Amino acid sequence: MQIVDAHQHFWDLARNYHPWLCDAEPIPFRYGDYSALRRSYLPADYRADAGRFEVVGSVYVEAEFDPGDPMGEVDWVTAVHDTSGLPSVIVAQAWLDRADCGEVLGAYGAHPLVRGIRHKPRAAATPDQARRGAEGSMDDPAWRAGYALLSAYGLSFDLQTPWWHLEAATDLxxxxxxxxxxxNHTGLPSDHDRAALHRWQEALQRLASCPNVAVKISGLGQPGQPWRAEDNRDIVLETIAAFSPERVMFASNFPVDSLVARFETIFEGFDTITRGFSETERSAMFRDTGRRIYRMEER
Structure with a gap:
């Protein structure tokens, strides 16, 4: 089966500054200890991890590069693309509530590989702490003013936020x-308690009612536990039921998810879980939806 990996990263820590990977003090991280990621990860490493899988395209998603130089990340990834053929397209870093937002988005809109941006909105640590209207959130007028510029430059928006903020995402x-x-990452259903998953499912279904939203099934690892298809089956199937295969993309989130599983384990798990779907539907989720949503045929 051909794969378009809808979410992956590269970094060269000898050349570029990624604060979370380069600074001595680690940040809070949903998988816990991420010291194994503090090494350069380049296309040769990715291809070795992908192994026997035929990756025919990929989406590079910003990797929290130096926030003072967002275009520097795009320039570096473009050079990687030119020499290796990967990634196919780029989701770049942007800060929607910053004064230079319009200038940065204008440059991205003119770039042949950039398809969209990601800016993680402010989020609460737990569902009980979630409140609407916080500064830097999807409700923030300054944040929304930057977001309003995306369509003018033909840019999509990758949203990474936990499911307890999907009500705000639905309004957006x-x-x-x-x-x-x-x-991104299936709305981060990190707590597999039955009650928590029920609330995640309800929030996901509300968001899926918006036709301009698609989803990447990825990032399903649990800290300290092996990635197993049987543990993730219901999450995967409920996400597909909410969005349909035409708005679902499978992704590796490598190398980040190498902390919880091998590339082969993750994609064999997706393969096993979706055996009951038609080949057309499976081709959509593994390849064609990613190509279409990220406009990979455009240059």
Whole structure:
């Protein structure tokens, strides 16, 4: 099966500054200890991890590069693409509530590989702490003013936020229907307690009611536990039921998810879980939806 990996990263720590990977003090991280990621990760490493799988395209998603030089990340990734053929397209870093937002988005809109941006909105640590209207959140007028510029430059928006903020995401999608949103990492259903998963499912279904939203099934690891298809089956199937295969993309999130599983384990798990779907539907989720949503045929 051909794969378009809808979410992966590269970094060269000998050349570039990624604060979370380069600074001595680690940040809080959902998988716990991430010291194994503090090494350069380049296309040769990715291809070795992908192994026998035929990756025919990939989406590079910003990797929290030096926030003072967002275009520097795009320039470096473009050079990687030119020499290795990967990635196919780029989701770049942007800060929607910063004064230079319009200038940065204008440069991205003119770049042949950039398809969209990611700016993680402010989020609460737990569902009980979630409040609407916080500064830096999807409700923030300054943040929304930057978001409103995306459609003018033909840019999509990769949204990484936990499921307890998907009500705000639903309002965002409805208020800006011309902007394509791609929900990252399945809405982060990190707590597999039955009650928590029920609330995640309800929030996901509300967001899926917006036709301008797609989802990437990825990032399903649990800290300290092996990635197993049987543990993730219900999450995967419920996500597909909410969005349909035409708005679902499978992704590795490598090398980040190498902390919880091998590339082979993750994609064999997706393969096993989706055996009941038609080949057309499986081709959509593994390849064609990613190509379409990220406009990989455009140059």
């Amino acid at each position: 999608a409805r208020d800006f229907p011309q902007t394509q949103i791609i929900l």
